[in-house]
Amino acid sequence: MTPLLELRNVTKIFGGGFLRKAPQTVAVDDVSFTIQPDRPSITTIAGESGSGKTTMARLLLGVAKPTSGQVFYKGKDVAGMGRREQREFRREVQPIFQDPFESYNPFYKIDHVLNSPIGNFMGPTPRSQRREMIEEALQMVGLRPQETLGRFPHQLSGGQRQRVMVARALLLKPRIILADEPVSMVDASLRATILDSLSRLTRELGIAVVYITHDLTTAYQISDNIIIMYKGSVAEAGSVERVIRDPKHPYTRLLIESIPQPDPDRRWGEDDSALRIGEETASATGCKFADRCPMVMENCLDTPPPLYAVDEHRTASCLLYSDTPELQDRDVASVFAYSAPVPTPAATVPT
Amino acid sequence: MADPVTKSPPAHTAEANNEVVLSVEDLKVYYDTPSGPLKAVDGVSFTLTRGERLAIVGESGSGKSTLATALMRMTRSPGRVAGGRVILDGKDLLPLTAEQIRRVRLSEIALVPQGAMNSLNPVMRVEDQIIDGMVDHSETGRAAKPELRPRVHELLRRVGLSTSVSRMFPHELSGGMKQRVAMAIATSLSPKVILADEPTSALDVVVQRQIMQTLGQLQEGLDASTVLVGHDMGLVAQFADTIGVMYAGRLVEIAPARQIFQNPLHPYTRLLIKSLPSLAGKGEFIAIPGLPPTLLDLPQGCSFNPRCPDVFDKCSAVTPQLLEVMQGRSAACHLFEQKGEDN
Numbered sequence: 001m002t003p004l005l006e007l008r009n010v011t012k013i014f015g016g017g018f019l020r021k022a023p024q025t026v027a028v029d030d031v032s033f034t035i036q037p038d039r040p041s042i043t044t045i046a047g048e049s050g051s052g053k054t055t056m057a058r059l060l061l062g063v064a065k066p067t068s069g070q071v072f073y074k075g076k077d078v079a080g081m082g083r084r085e086q087r088e089f090r091r092e093v094q095p096i097f098q099d100p101f102e103s104y105n106p107f108y109k110i111d112h113v114l115n116s117p118i119g120n121f122m123g124p125t126p127r128s129q130r131r132e133m134i135e136e137a138l139q140m141v142g143l144r145p146q147e148t149l150g151r152f153p154h155q156l157s158g159g160q161r162q163r164v165m166v167a168r169a170l171l172l173k174p175r176i177i178l179a180d181e182p183v184s185m186v187d188a189s190l191r192a193t194i195l196d197s198l199s200r201l202t203r204e205l206g207i208a209v210v211y212i213t214h215d216l217t218t219a220y221q222i223s224d225n226i227i228i229m230y231k232g233s234v235a236e237a238g239s240v241e242r243v244i245r246d247p248k249h250p251y252t253r254l255l256i257e258s259i260p261q262p263d264p265d266r267r268w269g270e271d272d273s274a275l276r277i278g279e280e281t282a283s284a285t286g287c288k289f290a291d292r293c294p295m296v297m298e299n300c301l302d303t304p305p306p307l308y309a310v311d312e313h314r315t316a317s318c319l320l321y322s323d324t325p326e327l328q329d330r331d332v333a334s335v336f337a338y339s340a341p342v343p344t345p346a347a348t349v350p351t
Numbered sequence: 352m353a354d355p356v357t358k359s360p361p362a363h364t365a366e367a368n369n370e371v372v373l374s375v376e377d378l379k380v381y382y383d384t385p386s387g388p389l390k391a392v393d394g395v396s397f398t399l400t401r402g403e404r405l406a407i408v409g410e411s412g413s414g415k416s417t418l419a420t421a422l423m424r425m426t427r428s429p430g431r432v433a434g435g436r437v438i439l440d441g442k443d444l445l446p447l448t449a450e451q452i453r454r455v456r457l458s459e460i461a462l463v464p465q466g467a468m469n470s471l472n473p474v475m476r477v478e479d480q481i482i483d484g485m486v487d488h489s490e491t492g493r494a495a496k497p498e499l500r501p502r503v504h505e506l507l508r509r510v511g512l513s514t515s516v517s518r519m520f521p522h523e524l525s526g527g528m529k530q531r532v533a534m535a536i537a538t539s540l541s542p543k544v545i546l547a548d549e550p551t552s553a554l555d556v557v558v559q560r561q562i563m564q565t566l567g568q569l570q571e572g573l574d575a576s577t578v579l580v581g582h583d584m585g586l587v588a589q590f591a592d593t594i595g596v597m598y599a600g601r602l603v604e605i606a607p608a609r610q611i612f613q614n615p616l617h618p619y620t621r622l623l624i625k626s627l628p629s630l631a632g633k634g635e636f637i638a639i640p641g642l643p644p645t646l647l648d649l650p651q652g653c654s655f656n657p658r659c660p661d662v663f664d665k666c667s668a669v670t671p672q673l674l675e676v677m678q679g680r681s682a683a684c685h686l687f688e689q690k691g692e693d694n
């Protein structure tokens with residue numbers, strides 16, 4: 001089946017060039033990933049700050065152009081889409097951006113943020129109907145319409161602003177939601193409520209969600225699968241049960257160990273040998289994690305490790321697993337597990 | 352070797368010192384809105400002793416940032432301090448003139464604001480931003496910039512950055528590095544109290560751990576006290592000695608961290624702890640029922656009463672005060688007042 005959305009061998013490089021002596025950053029390094037239309041599910045993308053997660057989301061949204069490789073929506077290259085196709089794509093794939101401080105125009109009231117997508121994508125809609133849609137979306141994220149509408153962005157707290165962005169995406173009932181840190185400023189209980197409304201959308205309306213986060217505990221709770229990124233490459237990917245409960249890649253292990261447990265008697269690990277900052281000298285040729293890896297071997301510095309199909313529902317890019325077969329065609333979604341029952345086809349948004 | 356995040360024991364044991372550095376008394380901060388005053392901070396009191404690490408947690412919109420901002424005397428219109436005192440080292444900050452408060456900021460009390468890493472000036476080199484802060488707030492005023500350069504390097508090293516960062520622009524830094532720069536600015540004049548508002552949101556957990564280690568080292572090195580504002584109970588459990596729980600503009604419980612987790616008293620705290628997701632098994636999401644109240648129109652009596660599983664008549668009539676209900680533990684809840692009276 002043609003995937004709904006697909007990254008095929010996508011690489012994104014920033015900087016470099018002849019005039020700028022700025023060093024090149026390989027933000028995304030040969031990543032392949034598909035979202036299937038018949039398997040709406042929640043996929044988390046996690047990993048280091050700066051590992052390319054937001055860039056991946058921007059590539060998936062077509063707002064960043066790959067340096068090499070391609071992005072397809074329903075089989076069509078996003079780069080070569082006509083205006084009508086592009087419009088459909090922009091309605092059906094909705095972003096929730098990472099930084100609520102940056103995504104608002106301070107001079108417009110919250111109403112504008114919520115009204116404009118209806119106007120842009122749904123054509124003329126009666127006022128009362130708009131109001132109803134907006135109120136419903138706000139309530140889904142735990143905001144009271146009468147306290148939110150009519151305000152300017154700076155009159156809301158950080159968490160309230162983030163929830164407005166989530167409401168905005170819910171409003172359009174798209175096919176795919178790409179949510180970049182949608183709840184980083186929200187407390188645990190509310191986080192549960194918002195994420196719950198996202199997973200309800202997945203189950204009931206068949207909306208696929210890509211959830212970018214640093215919160216591995218909620219990622220574990222709400223998502224089916226996870227991709228762990230390290231310096232632009234996939235370190236490990238697969239079902240959350242495998243990857244989070246039983247990490248295989250040494251970077252994933254470091255990450256899981258670093259989760260702060262809400263228990264003063266279970267202190268963060270004391271081993272900080274892998275915690276050096278900013279001055280790592282990532283190997284130019286071999287594995288990017290080699291310089292921090294407690295299990296580094298000689299041949300780790302030679303060539304970049306391929307993705308190994310370590311087990312049925314997991315792939316890892318690490319030579320420790322070189323006795324397992326390489327992942328065919330590198331699509332990390334090929335090892336994903338889908339627990340949720342396949343729901344009825346996605347409800348379409350009335351136009 | 353001691354874990355740098357966890358505080359070395361002597362500083363925290365009771366005999367170490369109970370010297371109060373910061374004392375907040377009945378602080379009220381309101382935002383004037385067309386529908387009347389919004390009571391974002393409504394009668395908050397607590398004390399902070401030297402070397403103490405206090406965390407303020409609470410739902411989104413409960414007034415945490417408003418509180419932190421007011422402690423710095425940085426409340427902006429339509430916000431205003433409607434009452435109370437903020438006593439830093441014996442001196443009330445609220446009546447100070449603009450000039451006096453300017454000198455206190457950074458040199459005595461400093462804030463790493465929410466979203467600090469996004470508020471660095473994008474067109475200024477890191478060293479110039481650090482120097483500007485120092486020049487603006489130091490007693491002596493205009494020290495020559497070149498003279499301050501070695502100091503900048505020292506500050507950067509102190510937050511775990513290499514000195515080459517001083518010549519860089521913010522866009523050349525990762526989120527974690529920018530957050531460190533914000534911490535270097537905040538601590539450039541060795542304040543006695545460091546306020547950090549959600550210093551690690553949007554950073555990966557490995558960097559979170561580094562940032563909290565750095566904050567801990569800074570605090571210990573300066574023998575300063577810290578107020579950490581946040582909602583990540585995991586992070587708070589790893590860092591704080593004392594936890595204050597805010598609900599709808601008020602502190603509803605304050606207690607040593609371990610006790611908050613082991614035996615939360617206030618029903619809100621109890622539900623909060625219960626709502627924490629875990630890696631132990633899937634599907635254990637228990638959200639607190641209902642929504643936080645609107646601060647414009649709080650419920651009669653205890654603000655939490657409409658959501659409280661233990662509610663009884665008195666709760667919708669009388670607002671409970673924050674009282675010491677056990678040795679070193681305070682809660683604002685009628686359940687415990689009664690116990691106190693019975694004993």
Ligand SMILES: Nc1ncnc2c1ncn2[C@@H]1O[C@H](COP(=O)(O)OP(=O)(O)OP(=O)(O)O)[C@@H](O)[C@H]1O
Nearest residue numbers: 014015025027048049050051052053054055056526
């Ligand atoms: N427009 C840009 N120009 C130059 N470099 C960029 C640009 N956008 C991103 N980068 C660089 O690409 C890398 C990946 O950045 P990206 O924002 O995708 O990371 P991230 O995984 O989303 O990080 P975080 O968890 O901090 O949000 C970083 O090194 C970043 O500095």
Ligand SMILES: Nc1ncnc2c1ncn2[C@@H]1O[C@H](COP(=O)(O)OP(=O)(O)OP(=O)(O)O)[C@@H](O)[C@H]1O
Nearest residue numbers: 155156157158159382391411412413414415416417
């Ligand atoms: N300038 C303003 N005008 C009116 N109301 C405001 C203003 N700034 C904040 N508020 C309101 O005051 C309340 C407290 O906001 P504050 O930013 O202190 O919350 P917070 O606890 O820090 O939340 P978060 O965890 O989401 O950052 C919120 O209800 C918010 O909507």
Ligand SMILES: [Mg+2]
Nearest residue numbers: 053054055098
């Ligand atoms: Mg990002």
Ligand SMILES: [Mg+2]
Nearest residue numbers: 158415416465
């Ligand atoms: Mg805040």
